[in-house]
Amino acid sequence: MTRIRRGYIAWRRRTKIRLFASSFRGAHSRLTRTITQQKIRALVSAHRDRDRQKINFRHLWITRINAAIRERGACHSYSRLINDLYKRQLLLNRKILAQIAISNRNCLYMISNEIIKEVSWKESTETELPGE
Amino acid sequence: MIAYATSSSAMFAASHKNPLLSTNHTTTTTNRNFQIRCQRNLAPVEQRWMFTDSNFTGPDVWNKTWYPKAEDHVNTEKTWYVVDATDKILGRLASTIAIHIRGKNLATYTPSVDMGAFVIVVNADKVAVSGKKRTQKLYRRHSGRPGGMKVETLDQLQQRIPERIIEHAVRGMLPKGRLGRDLFTHLKVYTGPDHPHQAQTPIDLPIRDKRIQKQT
Numbered sequence: 050m051t052r053i054r055r056g057y058i059a060w061r062r063r064t065k066i067r068l069f070a071s072s073f074r075g076a077h078s079r080l081t082r083t084i085t086q087q088k089i090r091a092l093v094s095a096h097r098d099r100d101r102q103k104i105n106f107r108h109l110w111i112t113r114i115n116a117a118i119r120e121r122g123a124c125h126s127y128s129r130l131i132n133d134l135y136k137r138q139l140l141l142n143r144k145i146l147a148q149i150a151i152s153n154r155n156c157l158y159m160i161s162n163e164i165i166k167e168v169s170w171k172e173s174t175e176t177e178l179p180g181e
Numbered sequence: 182m183i184a185y186a187t188s189s190s191a192m193f194a195a196s197h198k199n200p201l202l203s204t205n206h207t208t209t210t211t212n213r214n215f216q217i218r219c220q221r222n223l224a225p226v227e228q229r230w231m232f233t234d235s236n237f238t239g240p241d242v243w244n245k246t247w248y249p250k251a252e253d254h255v256n257t258e259k260t261w262y263v264v265d266a267t268d269k270i271l272g273r274l275a276s277t278i279a280i281h282i283r284g285k286n287l288a289t290y291t292p293s294v295d296m297g298a299f300v301i302v303v304n305a306d307k308v309a310v311s312g313k314k315r316t317q318k319l320y321r322r323h324s325g326r327p328g329g330m331k332v333e334t335l336d337q338l339q340q341r342i343p344e345r346i347i348e349h350a351v352r353g354m355l356p357k358g359r360l361g362r363d364l365f366t367h368l369k370v371y372t373g374p375d376h377p378h379q380a381q382t383p384i385d386l387p388i389r390d391k392r393i394q395k396q397t
Contacts, residue, residue, distance in 0.1 A: 116285060
């Protein structure tokens with residue numbers, strides 16, 4: 050029997066995977082079996098971290114807003130700011146607030162002063178209602 | 182009111198070139214002493230056709246969370262703080278120091294970048310602890326060989342190497358890793374009342390904790 054090569058089918062499949070892992074370090078971009086494994090791991094990480102990315106960024110924004118607000122004084126905190134935001138029904142989300150905190154700190158202080166004033170005014174007027 | 186709007190109108194009055202298509206160096210001044218530097222606000226090459234007839238200028242603030250550039254965390258321009266550790270509770274002091282070194286009190290906090298300040302601690306041997314910790318708190322270390330565990334109490338360590346107490350406390354509160362080890366080098370602890378960093382003009386560390394001073 051003559052020797053029959055298997056052709057280019059497997060080679061073509063592996064080249065696509067090799068292209069994906071072409072920037073990996075060391076054997077992870079050179080050895081075929083390792084390349085397939087590392088491509089799977091990379092895609093799994095990417096899938097899981099796309100969801101974690103949303104969580105991580107939200108944590109970062111919260112930390113930044115907290116830091117910016119606490120510089121104002123002892124009674125200011127992120128939790129009170131968010132509470133006042135909800136009471137005033139202001140729809141600014143944490144991403145925008147964090148970017149405002151970095152680029153234009155005065156604006157953030159103006160916003161927080163406005164909502165604190167409004168909330169304290171509303172609370173003082175609510176306590177005057179009869180029927181308690 | 183937003184700083185970008187004023188800079189954009191000024192730029193358009195000056196020239197009709199779209200800044201996203203040509204090199205441009207802008208610095209946006211903000212509150213306090215912090216200045217965000219945004220250089221080379223160019224759009225990527227394959228996206229420049231989108232910006233040919235629009236008047237966007239500067240980086241996209243509302244869709245890209247700010248990340249510090251190299252100019253935003255040069256070590257030579259960071260603030261230096263000085264703390265006197267006399268009669269301050271060890272853990273509370275270490276906590277405040279770690280927060281300032283890590284940069285968590287700044288709105289520009291980034292976990293992957295060293296944005297914190299330098300902290301100098303003087304009079305480290307006079308730091309206070311409550312309760313019976315002075316004779317009962319143990320500091321352990323291991324030499325790596327079997328039976329090589331060495332145990333010391335706080336007052337023994339204070340007589341030997343007083344700086345190590347505060348360093349140990351702060352190191353436990355900083356992140357562990359490459360960045361954490363670099364952050365630890367920003368802490369300078371001295372036993373006596375003076376320090377060799379007069380040239381950096383350190384300012385007093387603002388302490389918000391009310392219970393940090395030992396009640397005598």
